[in-house]
Amino acid sequence: MNKFMQDFSLNVDLAIEARDLVRGAADTEIEGVTEEVISKEEIKTHIIKINTEKGAQKLGRPIGTYITIESPPMKVNDPYLKEELVQAITDSMSSLVAEFIKTNDTVLLVGLGNWRATADSLGPKFIEYSPITRHYHSYAPDALVEGMRPTCGIAPGVLGITGLETFEVIKGIVDNIKPALLVIVDALAAQNVDRIGTTIQISNTGIQPGAGVGNLRHSLTQADLGVPVIAIGCPTIVNAAVIADQAVKKFCFNTGASYDEIKSINSIREIVSFYGGSLSVTPKEVDDIIENSSRIISMGVARTLFPGITVEQLELYAT
């Protein structure tokens, strides 16, 4: 990854931004990486595939598929766009999970993140809004519409789990209930403010240490958990150092001064050092953005996992 991000110990969470950083101004495709773009009304879907180990090294993430759904008007809570976004998530996720799960397989939903820090609460909110049916299967099967698979959920960062690593909790549950699939939702950091609340990434490669806003210390991947993992993320912050560097670059461009990466890093470090450089930038509307995104993602996931069941029916099974 690039020097700036390394120096501030930052990750590039979105594959599409990693690709843009690697490619720079050049518009040529990276070796071992392919992209397909689908535009439909106000939504653009990029399907980026890392096909080779070389591509993986270049983009700093595992071989696999990374789907990015972009829609700037998503930041406004528009009821008409919502339906289209839900369908876009469903289509994307279906393309990734079709091979893994059969009709009655159990799915474990995981919402990462800190419930008490607004920008990091996307995952817990996702769990709150998702239909949960596994307990009905055991104790009240009649209350289920025909064909509803078992789902269960956990948000390890919600008050109520403490002093435990996320991995320890998830691994323990996976070993006990043996789901066919994990769907993990987490808040991400973006490189650009415009991506906050307007972008959703769906990948089939799980979550590696250091990804996301939180500080996960083990990977949540098929290799470590023994179960396929779909990770869905939505940027809710940009690191303050990234924004400051953009401002310096833009100022240099606008004034004709020459940009110097090392000097920019050092200048920014002086300003952001007090809290160890870990400063997040969020829009004032961050609680609305989280509310909106978590509902849309939970509806998209639900439509994928419970095809043919209506929204009204599913609502009865939310936590």
Next chain:
Amino acid sequence: MNKFMQDFSLNVDLAIEARDLVRGAADTEIEGVTEEVISKEEIKTHIIKINTEKGAQKLGRPIGTYITIESPPMKVNDPYLKEELVQAITDSMSSLVAEFIKTNDTVLLVGLGNWRATADSLGPKFIEYSPITRHYHSYAPDALVEGMRPTCGIAPGVLGITGLETFEVIKGIVDNIKPALLVIVDALAAQNVDRIGTTIQISNTGIQPGAGVGNLRHSLTQADLGVPVIAIGCPTIVNAAVIADQAVKKFCFNTGASYDEIKSINSIREIVSFYGGSLSVTPKEVDDIIENSSRIISMGVARTLFPGITVEQLELYAT
């Protein structure tokens, strides 16, 4: 257990009440069961030991020690009594765990119960107020006072774990982190209103299915989890049928009418049947009672697990 409780599918959660029910008016000790009583100012501590399988069958619970701490003024939040209660819990719990844990052993705290139903939220509140240190051991050992063991906690009924059995979650975590001891806190049902918010039971036998206000379906015992278990409970409800039966009995006594158990059961069933008989009686002050009890229990447990560490120091590690 007695017919009335069986007919309404109710448990007697407190060993001391089970003993009283079995003994009835007679004041003789039950075979295989011993009791020691310690009175100290406003607190009375009963140490009931079930020593034989026969005693266990009579009282309907496993061989082991059941300590009951009683203090009627506990229902008022008196700062002077609080200190004595914390010490009584510490003394009782220490006598049960001394053999199990060494200075640096990890302890897993479990708070059972439904976070959203006030009378059932004792366990989640206990976790909230308990000092949690395990993550410091891994990532910031300097922030710990010398001699603080690793503790971690989970409240599986808090929003954030859903569609999963408590047993599946606890078993998974126990298998992953291998603690030396489990301390489980849960709200209990009593036979008498006077016990609500005035009684604490500490036992070394774990929790069996059906115990507590919630509806646990596997046992949380050393046999099933592979780890010693201390269970601490505090009554927060009485079943409405139990109260109604007491009223019928008292009325018969006061009027000279003859009490008939079957007819009382049938009469009460007509009144409470609409919600399947599962009606809880709670005092109006139930949220204050839960607040008070959960703080006292968490302080008593903390003093047992972290001997010599002051309250002010421990407060820094609460969730």
Next chain:
Amino acid sequence: MNKFMQDFSLNVDLAIEARDLVRGAADTEIEGVTEEVISKEEIKTHIIKINTEKGAQKLGRPIGTYITIESPPMKVNDPYLKEELVQAITDSMSSLVAEFIKTNDTVLLVGLGNWRATADSLGPKFIEYSPITRHYHSYAPDALVEGMRPTCGIAPGVLGITGLETFEVIKGIVDNIKPALLVIVDALAAQNVDRIGTTIQISNTGIQPGAGVGNLRHSLTQADLGVPVIAIGCPTIVNAAVIADQAVKKFCFNTGASYDEIKSINSIREIVSFYGGSLSVTPKEVDDIIENSSRIISMGVARTLFPGITVEQLELYAT
């Protein structure tokens, strides 16, 4: 009111139960009180009108209209019944408010009750689910669908208002914003367990001291606030003494013993005295009941206040 209720300082919150208590076994109408009953599928609506001061004295509540919507299957969260219940609330409430409010009048919604005691949280939940638009009128009128009136809401028992009387808060806001109508929602106490979660009362007489589960000390009526008041309530508890007395009565009936009110009162007092007699009986499912009722009431009120606006549109304005 009857001796039993007086002796335990209890109120009969539902007019229909007050009527039944006064009428006793006799099935004749009370002087000054009229009733109309509308049955529609699984819902029965009673419109009780107290027309004279004499009727008011007999029923222990002011002259006015008290509409009771009854539907036993309401206790199960049935999506089809929900729509009918919402419409029944809308019809009932519309008949009471038609004369008071014009298209653009401001309406203040008030949710009484204690947010932290489950059985008493109906009012705060009602506010949470209600569409709130008054701030849009001032700052973002374009975000409103044509014809949406200004609504604002307050739940004075939610954490965040403390040490203040409900009346002081409501009166202050009413004086400042001068709404055309108040809609107050509160949890009620019933005389029968079957009414919990199955009955909704809508009246045009406001709320008098002592009504409801909480302990309101001033009245919230048009006389004191200067604004018409619609009160909507749903029983969530029965007092334990009431249930105990029913059990005694039923036992006497079933055994042929003779019932004696004074002796029943005295017997029950011995059992419930520890917490001052203020013991509530609630079904285990009380959090689901509150969730369900508060959503239904908020939808019914919204449909009355925003005729022609769809549920999906209204959802965007919930808190």
Next chain:
Amino acid sequence: MNKFMQDFSLNVDLAIEARDLVRGAADTEIEGVTEEVISKEEIKTHIIKINTEKGAQKLGRPIGTYITIESPPMKVNDPYLKEELVQAITDSMSSLVAEFIKTNDTVLLVGLGNWRATADSLGPKFIEYSPITRHYHSYAPDALVEGMRPTCGIAPGVLGITGLETFEVIKGIVDNIKPALLVIVDALAAQNVDRIGTTIQISNTGIQPGAGVGNLRHSLTQADLGVPVIAIGCPTIVNAAVIADQAVKKFCFNTGASYDEIKSINSIREIVSFYGGSLSVTPKEVDDIIENSSRIISMGVARTLFPGITVEQLELYAT
């Protein structure tokens, strides 16, 4: 105020930062403004007084006293420093309120801010931790320690008040209960990251529109409310544009490029425009900072309002 802040519609919430901005590199005192500095161990207290209308215009805030308590180690939750900070707040606040309130006067505490956006929840948390006694005065005076004045509190941004202006709610309550003093706590925006969680400002001039993180639209001042107002604030954010501009300036200084304010503003605008420029920068630890600061402030205010009452006693009256 300076051009940069005007262009981004930002306020300088801290008087000490406004003074520094006006003074620039010069170290001379501003006309009409005086400053006294008290250093005590790790705490530095600046007492800035604006004495004339001219000083007020220069600093862009009303005539009055602005006390700033600075302590960089405050960002770490150090139990020993905590006591000193509480005393520093008490000393500062006492110097401002001594003339206003007599022993038994009622004080209204107000916690501004949005409960659901972490960085803005300082005010609601302050209310949660403050001792509230007014209801005891009316209903249970025996439960109060001799000499405890009546206090009540409101956090208008907590779920439960919606569609209402803060001013409307506060004004209504003030008119109804007629307190002798208002104490308003709010999260502030700083100019420097180092001030987040390390600075407390106490002033006797109330709160003007636009101050604070939220978007207050009327002033909360003695002029408008008719009651003296003490405002206490703690910076929890810095605006992203401010940080970006600092980076540009530092880069220019480090590289020798010449800084141009207009060009910096324009460069930054391109980067932050997507969310209207209203981007907040917060450290990852913001929830701990808010927790820590709100407790310290509530203890300092309590010690001022209840002299001679111990912390343990006061804790019993927290919400």
